[in-house]
Amino acid sequence: MKWIGVxxxxxxxxxxxxxAGDFYINLASQILIAAIFxxxxxxxxxxxxxxxxxxxxYLGVAAYISALxxxxxxxDHGSAAIIAIAGTTAMAGAFGLIALRASGLGFLMxxxxxxxxxxxLAYRMSDVTNGDNGIAGLTRPMPFGISLESAVAFYWFTLxxxxxxxxxxxxxxxxxxxxxxxxxxxxxxxxxxxGFNPWMIRWIxxxxxxxxxxxxxxxxxxxxxxxxxxxxxxxxSAEALLGVIAGGSGTLGGPVVGAAxxxxxxxxxxxxxxxxxxxxxxxxxxxxxxxxxxxxPAFDRLIAGLRRGLQKGLRWPR
Amino acid sequence: xxxxxxxxxxxxxHLNKAFGGLVVTQDISxxxxxxxxxxxxxxxxxxxxxxxxxxxxxxxxxxxQIRLFGRDVTxxxxxxxxxxxxxxxxxxxTLFTGDTLEHNITLGLLGLRPSRWQMWRPLSxxxxxxxxxxxxxxxAGLLHLATHPVSEIAYGEKRRxxxxxxxxxxxxxxxxxxxxxxLSNTERSVVKSLIASISRETTVIMIEHDMDTAxxxxxxxxLLNYGxxxxxxxxxxxxxxxxxxxxxLGV
Amino acid sequence: MQFWIIQGLNSLSLxxxxxxxxxxxxxxxxxxxxxxLTHGAFFMLGTYLGATALRxxxxxxxxxxxxxxxIVVAALGGLFERLVLTRLKTNPLGxxxxxxxxxxxxxxxxxxxxxxxxIPVPTPQSLQAPTRVWGFVFPTYRLVLVGCAIxxxxxxxxxxxxxxxxxxxxxxxxxxxxxxxxxIPVSNLFTLVxxxxxxxxxxxxxxxxxxxxxxxxxxxxxxxxxxxxxxLGGIGSxxxxxxxxxxxxxxxxxxxxxxxxxxxxxxxxxxIFVIAFRPQGxxxxxxA
Numbered sequence: 001m002k003w004i005g006v007x008x009x010x011x012x013x014x015x016x017x018x019x020a021g022d023f024y025i026n027l028a029s030q031i032l033i034a035a036i037f038x039x040x041x042x043x044x045x046x047x048x049x050x051x052x053x054x055x056x057x058y059l060g061v062a063a064y065i066s067a068l069x070x071x072x073x074x075x076d077h078g079s080a081a082i083i084a085i086a087g088t089t090a091m092a093g094a095f096g097l098i099a100l101r102a103s104g105l106g107f108l109m110x111x112x113x114x115x116x117x118x119x120x121l122a123y124r125m126s127d128v129t130n131g132d133n134g135i136a137g138l139t140r141p142m143p144f145g146i147s148l149e150s151a152v153a154f155y156w157f158t159l160x161x162x163x164x165x166x167x168x169x170x171x172x173x174x175x176x177x178x179x180x181x182x183x184x185x186x187x188x189x190x191x192x193x194x195g196f197n198p199w200m201i202r203w204i205x206x207x208x209x210x211x212x213x214x215x216x217x218x219x220x221x222x223x224x225x226x227x228x229x230x231x232x233x234x235x236x237s238a239e240a241l242l243g244v245i246a247g248g249s250g251t252l253g254g255p256v257v258g259a260a261x262x263x264x265x266x267x268x269x270x271x272x273x274x275x276x277x278x279x280x281x282x283x284x285x286x287x288x289x290x291x292x293x294x295x296x297p298a299f300d301r302l303i304a305g306l307r308r309g310l311q312k313g314l315r316w317p318r
Numbered sequence: 319x320x321x322x323x324x325x326x327x328x329x330x331x332h333l334n335k336a337f338g339g340l341v342v343t344q345d346i347s348x349x350x351x352x353x354x355x356x357x358x359x360x361x362x363x364x365x366x367x368x369x370x371x372x373x374x375x376x377x378x379x380x381x382x383q384i385r386l387f388g389r390d391v392t393x394x395x396x397x398x399x400x401x402x403x404x405x406x407x408x409x410x411x412t413l414f415t416g417d418t419l420e421h422n423i424t425l426g427l428l429g430l431r432p433s434r435w436q437m438w439r440p441l442s443x444x445x446x447x448x449x450x451x452x453x454x455x456x457x458a459g460l461l462h463l464a465t466h467p468v469s470e471i472a473y474g475e476k477r478r479x480x481x482x483x484x485x486x487x488x489x490x491x492x493x494x495x496x497x498x499x500x501l502s503n504t505e506r507s508v509v510k511s512l513i514a515s516i517s518r519e520t521t522v523i524m525i526e527h528d529m530d531t532a533x534x535x536x537x538x539x540x541l542l543n544y545g546x547x548x549x550x551x552x553x554x555x556x557x558x559x560x561x562x563x564x565x566x567l568g569v
Numbered sequence: 570m571q572f573w574i575i576q577g578l579n580s581l582s583l584x585x586x587x588x589x590x591x592x593x594x595x596x597x598x599x600x601x602x603x604x605x606l607t608h609g610a611f612f613m614l615g616t617y618l619g620a621t622a623l624r625x626x627x628x629x630x631x632x633x634x635x636x637x638x639x640i641v642v643a644a645l646g647g648l649f650e651r652l653v654l655t656r657l658k659t660n661p662l663g664x665x666x667x668x669x670x671x672x673x674x675x676x677x678x679x680x681x682x683x684x685x686x687x688i689p690v691p692t693p694q695s696l697q698a699p700t701r702v703w704g705f706v707f708p709t710y711r712l713v714l715v716g717c718a719i720x721x722x723x724x725x726x727x728x729x730x731x732x733x734x735x736x737x738x739x740x741x742x743x744x745x746x747x748x749x750x751x752x753i754p755v756s757n758l759f760t761l762v763x764x765x766x767x768x769x770x771x772x773x774x775x776x777x778x779x780x781x782x783x784x785x786x787x788x789x790x791x792x793x794x795x796x797x798x799x800x801l802g803g804i805g806s807x808x809x810x811x812x813x814x815x816x817x818x819x820x821x822x823x824x825x826x827x828x829x830x831x832x833x834x835x836x837x838x839x840x841i842f843v844i845a846f847r848p849q850g851x852x853x854x855x856x857a
Binding site: 171172174175176177178179180183186187189190191192193194195196197198 | 374375376395396397400401405406408412413414415416421424425426428429430433434435436437438439440441442444483487
């Protein structure tokens with residue numbers, strides 16, 4: 001059952017360049033970038049059991065570093081990307097040291113506070129970050145001299161990166177480390193008694209999640225060619241969290257579906273109505289109250305229920 | 319039996335634990351030899367599980383020392399003590415309920431191996447882990463349930479999985495916290511024979527309320543009450559002791 | 570010298586405001602184990618309500634307005650608690666997420682109702698004349714704010730320590746199960762405390778209006794401050810919230826005045842120290 005879903009999903013992502021116009025291809029690129037972001041957050045939330053409300057920090061910091069190095073200091077994209085990812089990953093390490101002093105709600109509050117600090121910095125340090133104006137006029141990289149300006153070219157690039165990210169995270173999750181992570185999520189005391197070091201496992205996961213968050217940040221700034229403090233805001237972290245929870249944390253497909261739903265909703269809504277934040281809040285309430293485990297598990301249950309019903313129906317006239 | 323060894327498997331030295339004004343462990347000192355079968359008894363609230371928690375590292379003592387094979391482990395985290403050879407089961411089931419029995423045992427095996435840090439290869443790559451896990455399940459009589467999730471098996475079977483998981487670590491010191499609790503008579507005898515068949519390489523310390531079954535397994539007995547050691551010694555001597563009767567019948 | 574005194578007074582008044590903001594947050598977290606992320610929005614709603622009322626009726630007494638806004642926000646909070654939060658008793662993460670969602674809803678609603686521009690709030694006329702102390706001139710309203718915080722602190726202290734209601738709340742904080750077992754209506758208490766906490770925030774919002782103005786994003790500015798105060802002071806501890814508020818008031822005011830670009834980092838440092846070396850905060854109990 002799961003494999004059919006994966007194949008369908010993969011096929012769905014191969015179609016846009018052939019079927020649709022630029023608007024939809026760009027939308028698909030955005031979905032993929034949001035999916036990488038959501039998948040990285042899900043390493044923490046779904047597989048690690050650590051709910052963070054500050055994941056936008058990694059997206060934003062990587063984006064800002066790349067933007068500043070390329071536009072203000074004339075660096076090439078390759079070196080800028082390396083420094084951006086390295087810096088973001090190091091920051092994840094430092095933030096992890098602080099945030100992991102607590103767990104549960106304390107952890108949530110610390111991640112929220114840390115990301116708010118970064119947001120505040122991005123806003124206030126105008127000489128560095130251009131404050132509320134953001135940094136515009138950015139360029140996209142040209143890997144092997146290929147231009148990524150067209151929607152189609154950028155889409156293929158994004159699809160490659162997203163596929164790579166997805167595979168890497170799938171490997172991580174099914175590895176022995178991934179199993180130990182899930183074990184620590186479920187029974188931390190038991191895991192410690194078995195010889196696993198829960199803190200170290202969580203910290204390494206935190207760093208890895210920050211790494212991929214940074215990757216999504218690079219893709220984000222390449223796509224938009226613009227960066228603004230809003231990308232570091234709590235709303236941005238909340239959208240990713242909503243995507244993970246709505247889609248179904250603890251699965252790999254869930255965050256992808258969830259991120260897509262949130263993004264499509266956001267685009268659809270902003271075309272007709274300005275009240276995205278309010279809708280985001282209402283969707284949060286709806287998902288948590290009605291479908292707390294998310295869309296993908298709810299869908300799975302629906303299919304399983306249908307199957308059982310069908311089997312009963314077929315057996316009925318004895 | 320090692321003749322001149324002066325290294326006890328476990329030493330508890332003047333252990334004290336208090337929560338504010340409430341003293342739960344009062345100057346407890348114990349010595350347990352390698353391979354010994356020690357039974358820890360006492361009424362509810364006597365501080366037996368609290369003592370276990372301090373030995374395993376789940377709780378920090380207020381003062382005192384704990385030594386494993388001569389090594390001071392008082393400041394070590396529980397995962398570090400696992401690597402020195404300590405293993406335990408818990409009063410409440412702490413299994414991974416969403417996972418299969420085989421996966422549960424596999425985790426038990428993985429904890430002490432360097433490959434637990436491996437991030438690039440799927441867990442299924444380690445075929446020897448799966449084989450070993452199945453062997454352990456077989457020894458516990460649970461191989462037929464290997465692919466079932468823990469949530470679907472009976473309580474008695476879960477208790478056996480807990481035990482199997484602890485034994486998978488090939489521990490040098492094993493703490494069993496009420497391994498027979500809540501079991502039916504048949505299950506009880508199965509678990510009892512499992513415990514009896516544990517090799518002498520493992521020192522076993524057991525908390526139990528079911529005297530009939532547990533006393534058969536014990537060589538030495540320690541009676542606790544109000545966080546203090548009341549009687550300590552060979553099984554028959556402790557049972558015959560006047561103080562034991564006082565504790566259980568009340569004075 | 571002038572600079573230090575003025576900033577000192579600003580620190581005190583900000584501290585007072587922060588106490589009004591974070592006492593409710595601390596109470597809610599202490600009793601209900603809920604990190605109420607709507608709290609900043611409730612405060613902001615109070616500020617907007619106060620702004621509208623005070624600008625429309627120039628003779629309106631600010632205390633009455635604060636009380637009125639407090640009641641409105643408390644009612645809103647109570648509805649939210651009853652209709653949404655009680656359904657999520659077994660899902661603490663879900664509770665936090667819905668408070669986040671609610672904060673977005675309220676913030677956006679404020680944007681719709683009051684627009685995107687900052688709305689300055691007039692200082693009440695009776696308190697506009699400056700006070701002269703030791704040859705220095707102080708804005709009276711700021712002094713009054715400190716008085717408010719002290720009054721609120723005393724009132725809350727009396728409530729918690731000297732009334733039966735307070736005893737029930739403290740019992741619920743210490744051991745919810747036991748409290749239920751002896752017949753304390755814990756879930757009604759939850760609603761009451763949530764109303765009280767939200768109401769104080771709303772009233773605080775009104776009182777903060779003359780200093781902060783009502784603007785979109787006020788909730789986002791205030792909530793992290795409340796978080797930091799409660800982390801510093803210790804969860805569930807009112808003395809902690811009191812002391813923490815003034816410490817943060819000083820750090821934030823002087824930090825912003827001396828190093829405007831780094832004010833967030835300066836705020837952030839005490840929080841790191843607290844979490845690293847004393848996670849239960851200055852006054853919190855271990856295990857809170």
